[in-house]
Amino acid sequence: MEMIADMVLACYVAAHIEAVVEAVTVAHSEPIDQYAWEFFRRTKHMRFADVADYRSYVIKHGPFVNDSVAPDPAKNDRKAAEVRQVGNRLYLEKQYIAALVKYNESICWADGPDSEQLGIGYANRSAVFYDLGEYEYSLVNIDLAKKHNYPQRLMPKLLSREANCKDKIAGGHSRRAKPCHKLDINVETDAKRPFCAAGIAQKVIPGYGRSMVAERSFNIGDVILSEKAMLSAIPPELKFKNCNYCSAENFNSLIPCPKCVSVMYCDQECLEKGFQYIHRFECGICEKLNHVTQGTSRLNMGPRAFFYGFNLFGDNLNAMMSFCKRNGRTGGDPFTIDYSNRDPLEEFKIFHKIQFPADDSEYEELNQFYAAVLYSIYIKHPLVRSMFRTKTQKDFFLRSILDYTRIMGFLLLGVNELNTSHLYSLASVCNHSCDPNTAFVEHFGVLKLIVIRPISIDDQIVVSYGPLVWKHSAAERQSSFDDTLKFDCLCDACDVGKMQRMKAAASKLPAVPLHHIFSLMKIFEDSAVSDTKKMTMLQQFIKRYAYAYPRKDYSLLLDTYRDFLLRTFVKEVLDRLRATAAEQVA
Numbered sequence: 001m002e003m004i005a006d007m008v009l010a011c012y013v014a015a016h017i018e019a020v021v022e023a024v025t026v027a028h029s030e031p032i033d034q035y036a037w038e039f040f041r042r043t044k045h046m047r048f049a050d051v052a053d054y055r056s057y058v059i060k061h062g063p064f065v066n067d068s069v070a071p072d073p074a075k076n077d078r079k080a081a082e083v084r085q086v087g088n089r090l091y092l093e094k095q096y097i098a099a100l101v102k103y104n105e106s107i108c109w110a111d112g113p114d115s116e117q118l119g120i121g122y123a124n125r126s127a128v129f130y131d132l133g134e135y136e137y138s139l140v141n142i143d144l145a146k147k148h149n150y151p152q153r154l155m156p157k158l159l160s161r162e163a164n165c166k167d168k169i170a171g172g173h174s175r176r177a178k179p180c181h182k183l184d185i186n187v188e189t190d191a192k193r194p195f196c197a198a199g200i201a202q203k204v205i206p207g208y209g210r211s212m213v214a215e216r217s218f219n220i221g222d223v224i225l226s227e228k229a230m231l232s233a234i235p236p237e238l239k240f241k242n243c244n245y246c247s248a249e250n251f252n253s254l255i256p257c258p259k260c261v262s263v264m265y266c267d268q269e270c271l272e273k274g275f276q277y278i279h280r281f282e283c284g285i286c287e288k289l290n291h292v293t294q295g296t297s298r299l300n301m302g303p304r305a306f307f308y309g310f311n312l313f314g315d316n317l318n319a320m321m322s323f324c325k326r327n328g329r330t331g332g333d334p335f336t337i338d339y340s341n342r343d344p345l346e347e348f349k350i351f352h353k354i355q356f357p358a359d360d361s362e363y364e365e366l367n368q369f370y371a372a373v374l375y376s377i378y379i380k381h382p383l384v385r386s387m388f389r390t391k392t393q394k395d396f397f398l399r400s401i402l403d404y405t406r407i408m409g410f411l412l413l414g415v416n417e418l419n420t421s422h423l424y425s426l427a428s429v430c431n432h433s434c435d436p437n438t439a440f441v442e443h444f445g446v447l448k449l450i451v452i453r454p455i456s457i458d459d460q461i462v463v464s465y466g467p468l469v470w471k472h473s474a475a476e477r478q479s480s481f482d483d484t485l486k487f488d489c490l491c492d493a494c495d496v497g498k499m500q501r502m503k504a505a506a507s508k509l510p511a512v513p514l515h516h517i518f519s520l521m522k523i524f525e526d527s528a529v530s531d532t533k534k535m536t537m538l539q540q541f542i543k544r545y546a547y548a549y550p551r552k553d554y555s556l557l558l559d560t561y562r563d564f565l566l567r568t569f570v571k572e573v574l575d576r577l578r579a580t581a582a583e584q585v586a
């Protein structure tokens with residue numbers, strides 16, 4: 001009977017899971033690129049040398065990442081037209097997302113805000129959105145086309161699409177017509193942390209370091225954290241798909257950097273913030289940086305953290321140097337910050353103070369290599385070069401890149417399926433468990449923590465960084481820790497004695513009744529039942545059969561719950577985006 005229940009559940013789970021974040025690879029998973037191999041082959045004599053020696057070597061012997069290797073091209077209307085033609089072919093083949101990406105690329109190439117190519121690119125995007133039934137986004141793009149020199153000769157077509165969009169929305173065909181379930185915080189929040197439940201603190205636990213601990217109990221379904229990333233980065237392959245500042249996809253409806261061909265933003269606000277915090281130091285060298293960081297986004301996070309901090313210190317390098325040198329890694333607790341009156345500089349200072357264990361693995365050498373190469377690229381940027389004049393200043397820049405690159409490997413919670421990176425002040429305190437009591441759902445730089453098993457006072461609040469006791473064998477989990485996570489897991493599920501006792505106890509527990517699983521499946525398959533209802537039911541189900549924990553059938557239900565939470569959150573984000581688009585065109 002138990003086997004049948006397992007099989008039914010497994011089928012059920014498989015049928016309902018489309019986009020599980022399989023995040024067994026975490027933090028340090030980027031491939032060593034050709035340059036790193038070559039560098040380490042040639043510099044065996046330099047093993048564990050100082051990063052300044054790596055820098056001297058790179059500056060003298062390469063890798064030289066210059067225009068001949070990775071040119072940063074100028075805007076070009078002819079190229080914009082060519083790329084748009086490719087987009088048009090994809091559009092005709094109904095490959096809508098691929099067409100949008102090509103139109104975005106074409107928009108990036110368009111030579112300035114008055115280029116007709118820009119207007120045509122936006123108009124073509126509006127056609128894709130119209131066909132996709134995203135009428136608000138179609139209107140946003142029609143508006144952009146009108147503002148950017150869309151040719152008068154083509155205007156009647158655009159105006160007719162505009163009228164059609166409005167008719168569709170008035171006729172109730174908007175996709176935002178059905179608001180979805182929201183995962184808002186549903187417990188009392190902390191006065192100083194409006195995005196976090198009251199009764200959560202940071203404590204240092206031997207072996208774990210900083211840990212998130214409950215000072216009150218929480219129930220299944222409690223949404224206890226809803227945090228926005230302090231800093232984000234996208235991998236190079238998403239440059240025409242996602243916002244370079246906040247990482248959001250925004251239905252691929254992006255606007256270009258007015259100066260370069262490599263960066264897009266979801267709106268004017270992100271463009272301005274992105275330029276101020278990061279892009280003014282990268283505009284014109286993005287392709288060189290992309291060439292080095294390849295398919296990853298984590299490597300961009302170290303330099304980004306530096307420039308972000310530099311801004312927060314009011315571009316005052318001496319003030320930043322003086323603070324950083326006095327406060328390097330002396331210990332940081334983001335739970336001491338008053339976020340109701342958010343001060344990003346204070347948050348940055350805490351980030352700078354966080355202590356983390358020294359890593360003498362091969363990653364330290366890689367981090368040094370990348371710090372040296374990235375330094376050699378940034379220092380050629382006119383603005384960056386003008387900031388660092390003395391040897392002390394240059395060394396400070398180099399060592400900061402290294403320090404922040406290292407800590408990103410420690411603080412980033414995991415790699416999502418798109419390989420974007422996000423730094424969260426509070427959530428990064430959360431330790432891992434292979435048998436977590438919360439689900440962490442993340443979508444483009446917003447993270448929620450939802451309780452999936454009851455939490456008592458003094459319990460650690462834990463998430464899974466990837467390995468899960470109900471999905472992965474002990475050996476699979478161990479190789480995850482050895483190969484990518486790089487720590488020895490101290491969670492209960494990895495305690496062999498405890499695990500044996502838990503398994504023995506679980507075999508005596510009653511299974512979740514099969515006919516109840518069938519009823520649940522039926523309701524889940526019924527499209528007439530709202531997501532809110534499905535969510536309530538699933539939560540009731542999980543609570544009712546909590547006695548069966550940690551039996552496998554129950555754990556599979558937990559997994560379904562985690563997946564449903566993620567999908568619900570993604571829908572919530574999309575719904576909010578559609579609402580924002582609708583406001584823009586109202």
Ligand SMILES: C[S@@+](CC[C@H](N)C(=O)[O-])C[C@H]1O[C@@H](n2cnc3c(N)ncnc32)[C@H](O)[C@@H]1O
Binds near residue numbers: 487
């Ligand atoms: C994102 S940080 C979590 C916060 C961290 N404990 C701190 O002191 O800032 C990830 C690091 O915490 C530690 N850690 C997290 N989960 C752990 C576990 N289950 N067992 C041992 N160490 C763990 C590891 O050092 C890991 O690299």
